[in-house]
Amino acid sequence: MTITAPPNQFQNDSPREPKNKPKRVAFIGQPNTGKSTLFNKITKAGAGVANWPGLTVDLMRAELNLNDQVVEFVDLPGIYDLDGFTDDEKVVQTFLETNSVDLVVVVLNAVQVDRQIRIPLQLKALGLPIIVILNMADEAKRFNVGIDLVKLQKNLNVPTHAISAKYGTGCDKAYESILSSLETVDQSVTIDSVVEYFKEHPTQQAELDQVIEGSINMPAVNITTLTNRIDRWLLHPGFGLPIFFATMFLVFWFIWSIGIPTADPVDELTGWFQESLLEPALSPFPSIVQDFVVEGPFSGIATVFSFVPLVALFFVVMTALEDSGYLSRAAYLIDVLMEKCGLDGRAFVLQLMGFGCNVPAVMGTRVMRSRAMRLLSMLIIPFSLCSARLQVFVFILAVILPGPSGAMALFGLYIMSFVVAYLIATIFNFTGQFKNEEPFVVELPPYRIPTAKQVFFNVWNEMKSFMTKVMMFMILGTTITWFLTNFPEGSAEGIDSYAGQLGSFFAPVMNPIGISPFLTVSLIIGFVAKEVQLAALATVYGLSNDALQAQLAMDLTLAQGFSYLLFSLLYIPCLTTLGTIFGESKSIKFTVFSATLSLCVAWVISFSFYNIFNLIF
Structure with a gap:
């Protein structure tokens, strides 16, 4: 099934005056979505480890000069939920509470977009300007995941792009959209308390269903794929470990x-x-x-x-x-x-x-x-x-x-x-x-070359x-x-x-x-x-x-x-x-x-x- 692209209605070509304070773009997404791959692609692998006030960990950071404006890109740890309590989730929460951001790039796995749509909705609810990137669009097509970008973008009401960071497909348009979104940002945003907000305003399942309805068509669960056939051998209880x-x-x-x-x-x-x-x-x-x-x-x-x-x-x-x-x-x-x-x-x-x-x-x-x-x-x-x-x-x-x-x-x-x-x-x-x-929960991604x-x-x-x-x-x-x-x-x-x-x-x-x-x-x-x-x-x-x-x-x-x-x-x-x-x-x-x-x-x-x-x- 093809992925239909929406018109670029969020573009804004009006020039902005350079500012002394660098703008900050944060990359957020679940583990194994290709978030860091896209981050490295945009920063040309020129990022370095940076220490941030209030955090006990170092994060990947890069500064680029874009349109006479210094922009700081930050790659945050992979998380499953902004309302979570693991250490990585706490790092992201603390970062948003102690550091202002001008734009959040939310990277989702297009194959699992129905299960990952919660994070962009949470970021929107916090009042953060976001852009949604559906990575691994090539795999979504291969696994018959139908995504109507026009409707999904309308339902989310934020710029939404389908890309393959691995092969570079769609990355240029996503990059241009990031620049355009930065042009429209008037001021940086800092969150008072992420956890307290979601205690008072929990994400509703009805809201998730409303965004997914009509925009995402998932294939049958029992569909046979090449990954399934390979796993019959590599995950076999008798042959798996020897292999x-x-x-x-x-x-x-x-x-x-x-x-x-x-x-x-x-x-x-x-x-x-x-x-x-x-x-x-x-x-x-x-x-x-x-x-x-x-x-x-x-x-x-x-x-x-x-x-x-x-x-x-x-x-x-x-x-x-x-x-x-x-x-x-x-x-x-x-x-x-x-x-x-x-x-x-x-x-x-x-x-x-x-x-x-x-x-x-x-x-x-x-x-x-x-x-x-x-x-x-x-x-x-x-x-x-x-x-x-x-x-x-x-x-x-x-x-x-x-x-x-x-x-x-x-x-x-x-x-x-x-x-x-x-x-x-x-x-x-x-x-x-x-x-x-x-309990142990692990996500098995499809095999990739x-x-x-x-x-x-x-x-x-x-x-x-x-x-x-x-x-x-x-x-x-x-x-x-x-x-x-x-x-x-x-x-x-x-x-x-x-x-x-x-x-x-x-x-x-x-x-x-x-x-x-x-x-x-x-x-x-x-x-x-x-x-x-x-x-x-x-x-x-x-x-x-x-x-x-x-x-x-x-x-x-x-x-x-x-x-x-x-x-x-x-x-x-x-x-x-x-x-x-x-x-x-x-x-x-x-x-x-x-x-x-x-x-x-x-x-x-x-x-x-x-x-x-x-x-x-």
Whole structure:
């Protein structure tokens, strides 16, 4: 069924005088509506994270100069209801109460427009100027969802557009409508109290029915689609989980096989830069300065750059899986097992999100209304093998298990992260310390083929954030490591250096798990940021990547190397993650408990593996 477009009756071409105060446009919508995709498309992926007064979270923000007027675009968290009480809904409520807005862009999923029309009606009732965007119009047509935009726009009495943010269809007209709507706005709006308003003026079902009547025609519920046919296999109670784990194994095999070779040309480039440009430029300076720059910050930065292609490849694969709709099904499949742990499928999805970075995964626990489940999820998320640790694992596995065995070991470590996390959750659930009674509801979107452009923008934003954080911590971490390994002056081969002394101090605890003093130092520095862990190791040894691998191949046994990886996987999360846990839990006691638990679990697992392995082999 075709979607009939209305006349552009809301256009207003009258020019407005520029103002000093930027106008503000807020994007609001339910999760998985493509709201952030449209936001990135309009802002050209130039948005950055911004901190807002009165809010405990950071939001995506971008400023554009449009028609001689600075306009600020803000992407708010996905919500299901303005009258809700989840943390994300509270964030949106607080934002509208503490920040004025000139226009709200409400993004709805056109396939589910009948269930999502409540939000624009609530925003209208609050007196906010809005424009409604029906995204995924291509899917609505494919699923025989009939939408008469002329009548829907008339019923809503606001500008309404059907688009596909994924393919760009209709986006130009929607963008022009946003500009036109901004031209007609006389003043910004701030809401006194969102919750109090809806207590006095609840949204009536009759109002919803009136808007939907005659403008939206939903297909029969039992219609057979390609998604239904695929789900018969991927959600099968017997085949679903094996297919999922096989898929994840292939993912990590692909990352291993393609990602490792990409480090060689980057190493050659950084090596050429050091020999041909950096060292000649530093030659007039004292030797201690040369040594500091080459073995300190530059060594760390070169190490990170060598793994940039690997990390980018990881984000490409995970973004494609997420955009395809498969990860939501993974949450559904695993929910039966998660229930035994006192969690649900959302916690599993957050664990998968933690593969990229633990920080947004911890922040993602806001979608859970049960504080007990939120805390339990925050407790186990740091066990996820994040992308920062990925480079460490690939490097060490290439030393102790070169070839295809390394890929299998990498997949095994990911499985181990899940097993340990959910074993810990099960123990706490059994003791009743994190009692949860919240039901699990997950929306399964239709399968989609991710576009190259969409994946590129997502990966670009992820890598920008990743590299910004890495560079900040890298300078700090490698500087500290260089100082520890080079002072006091005259220390022999690092044995008497501060690093050697620090490693020796912890030797009684680390020797039983096969971790040497120098490896211990890299773990200590890794607390600042896991990205620095490998660079710290290179600085401690004073060797480049290739030379370091050769040295470690002589120094490490298989048992020692794998014990080091297990400890790296499970021990205390990075400083940023701990700070996020504190920010989300609002409890220093819980944060300290989380860090202590991680350390204890890491030591026990590494001790068990190291001693059992040596006993058998």
